[in-house]
Amino acid sequence: MTGSEVVTEAKAIINEVSKFIVAEREFLEKVVSALLAGGHVLLEDVPGTGKTLTAKLLAKALGVSFKRIQFTPDLLPSDILGTKVWRPGKGEFEFVLGPIFCNLVLADEINRAPPKTQSALLEAMEEGQVTIEGETFKLPQPFFVIATQNPIEFEGVFPLPEAQLDRFMMKLSLGYAKDEKVILRRRLEWKTDDPSMYVQTVTSGENLLKIREYIEKNVKVSDEVIEYISRFTEIRRDSRLLAGPSPRGLVSLLRVSRAMAVLDGRDYVIPDDVKKVAVDVLGHRLVVKPEYQIDGVRGEDIVRDYLRKIPVPK
Template sequence: MQDTMQSSINTALTQLNRAILGKDEPVRLALCCLLSGGHLLLEDLPGMGKTTLAHALAGVLGLSFRRIQFTSDLLPADILGGSVFDPSSGQFHFHEGPVFCQVLMADEINRATPRTQSALLEAMEEGQVSLDGETRPLPEPFFVIATQNPSELAGTYPLPESQTDRFLMCLSLGYPDTVAERQLLAQPDQRLIAQKIDKCLSLADLKNWQRLLMQVHLSDAVLDYIQRLIDFSRQTSRIYLGLSPRGGLAIVRAARCYALMDGRDYVTPDDVQAIFVAVADHRLSASDQFAVSGSATSVTSSQPSGVLAQWVLDSVNVLPG
């Protein structure tokens, strides 16, 4: 069973790397995030391939996909749905919003107001929607892939900490290298490739993967390492908002999945290091000034560049024990 799943994962990665050129590690982390059962936040400048990656991920997983373009006038009902009066029957009937799908792409989520952003909190945490005194379950699995523009761009509302903490990972694709960009310019539209991507994993595969995930072994030494990272993020004066217990659980879950994607049933410190920045950085908030390499660099929770989490990782790695 595990060999078959490993083959399917490798095929999925190959398909994704056809759609997103020259970004093997971010693509691997993005797939790891969804296989872990987590939600994914993609932050980057417009035109970097965030939407293409979201389409491609839904394609390889073979899941129903809907996209919402977040704008300043978007209302919670535009996401969740609501009751509509039917004159013929004289009754109200609930009309499902686009959130009732397996993969929801929240495009440019930080262009919507905080009220609208918060409409996704219950859906992301509990897989359900409560409206009109009734709780309605969402399809399983349910993933949110949200994109957001850097906070310095016009017309953005920074996500509150309670919202960013619901995302298992935050990734940035960045500019492609010279070779990848040349290939990108020379071939057809990448979005067409993403839309025609082959399904590699079934719903049964995802359930089997989740079962295997819980069997991946975490040694006491690896758990000690994870705890040192968590404790350091809370104790250093350079960080005023460290990792929460939910953040620690996210590190464990993502590290297990990363190890399983590599064909192992045990987690190593290398697995923790591979996923740590993507899992931790958007959960950390720096003090007023955070020094990097001897220079004062401003780092805030609305700019998940990876610098802060990488500093935590590097600092703990040089500590004794």
């Protein structure tokens, strides 16, 4: 694909989804940038803001297979990955694929499942494969996870461990729409609570893989920008933290910045691309000391502090 074709298809995804989800365009750009960069997204917001709808609309616009997994306390890893079932008629075990075998997986309310079940996603998200009873199965490509969780619920939930959070390229929030009259008017126009039937497919999984290949081969990153990204390691020495951003976090920041450059019609990264996504990529990877958590300090706040401190290359 040429550069202009890549930009056109990437923007077409955002434009199509924006017809049906009332959200800031910057939010949709960030979700799509993670998709183009080959990462996964954690959506953290109160109920009813459109997290699940966003995933469904994206799958339809992309023309890829979609499965929704409702995470509950009694969900087992085999309910996600699949299992081997004995077939008496054949006299052999048959592997029954779980819902994770699709292109876009919605892990709804992921923090409602216990750690053992949450960990079933680790290998899938990092390596694009799952191992069941010693046998490895490749997942269809492209493979993309959107997980949701409610930040104000504390009973019957299991907070995601740091290793799981680190697998998510970005953590985002929709927030409430600025003008909810738009939501009400669109609902009357659709005559349904699920407008995904009206979404046009504007690309394909095959084209998405081509876009990722284009980004890897053609989007340039200068030494100055690499130096700028690497300086976020200074966060690790912050006295308010138990742990700072991982190397995977810095690589994710690089990858998303390249995708943001493409969405802006460029084949090179500028510092503004990095600044635009740094909080979303690094904030959830920081482990804040309990005494500062009590005071309301969050990882995102600390990343913002360093965005102000670290000199921006000219």
